[in-house]
Amino acid sequence: MVIGSNVVVDISHHNGSVSFGKLAAAGIVGVIQKATQGQSGRDPTYNSNRKKANAAGLLWGAYHFATGSDGLKQADNFLDAVESFDSTVLVLDFEPNPTGPSMSLEEARSFVTRIHDVTGRYPGFYSGHYIKQLLGTGSDPVLAKCWFWLAQYGPTPVVPPNWDKWTLWQYSDGAYGPEPHSVPGAGRFDRDTYNGDLASLTAFWGT
Numbered sequence: 001m002v003i004g005s006n007v008v009v010d011i012s013h014h015n016g017s018v019s020f021g022k023l024a025a026a027g028i029v030g031v032i033q034k035a036t037q038g039q040s041g042r043d044p045t046y047n048s049n050r051k052k053a054n055a056a057g058l059l060w061g062a063y064h065f066a067t068g069s070d071g072l073k074q075a076d077n078f079l080d081a082v083e084s085f086d087s088t089v090l091v092l093d094f095e096p097n098p099t100g101p102s103m104s105l106e107e108a109r110s111f112v113t114r115i116h117d118v119t120g121r122y123p124g125f126y127s128g129h130y131i132k133q134l135l136g137t138g139s140d141p142v143l144a145k146c147w148f149w150l151a152q153y154g155p156t157p158v159v160p161p162n163w164d165k166w167t168l169w170q171y172s173d174g175a176y177g178p179e180p181h182s183v184p185g186a187g188r189f190d191r192d193t194y195n196g197d198l199a200s201l202t203a204f205w206g207t
Helices: 020-025 046-055 071-082 105-119 129-135 198-205
Strands: 005-011 030-037 059-065 088-093 124-127 148-151 168-172 190-194
Touching (some): 005 198, 020 046, 030 046, 030 088, 059 071, 059 198, 071 105, 088 105, 124 129
Parallel strands (some): 059 088, 148 168
Antiparallel strands (some): 168 190
């Protein structure tokens, strides 16, 4: 049993047709969907899934898959795709890019700063071994302003020194990591637990 409130999943077009009603019925509270990738990529299921999730009463979030290119242009692509920022959790997905160059720390700083300048808040920063590899025991004062979403499929969350805690922990990709991997009645998902209770999660999501 993982710690925290295990009530969030993250999805993309790779999940195919998602039954948001079944997610809600199984106790899932929030969904974070891939919106964009790089300077121009868009997830074709983002807008339709957002409407379906809202209709099911689920909290909604959006993430951007980072690539090794201009951080400002990537941020603008993300903001344009998301459109509405009210009660939408925003996240930078900072991990190795399997199809090309990966985002650098400098590009990440540009990205999160642009998000802050436009929306008034810093996005979440999703990463695992990649940020640990780049920062080591060092710190980055700009990225530290972001709340941290840890990607780690081991039994115990290990947070890089740049953050004092994890806010979300992606503990499973639906196949690896601690149980549970699936959502009853809805199938296997990337599963995420929140570092707090449900009331705290709702308050966090509204900021």
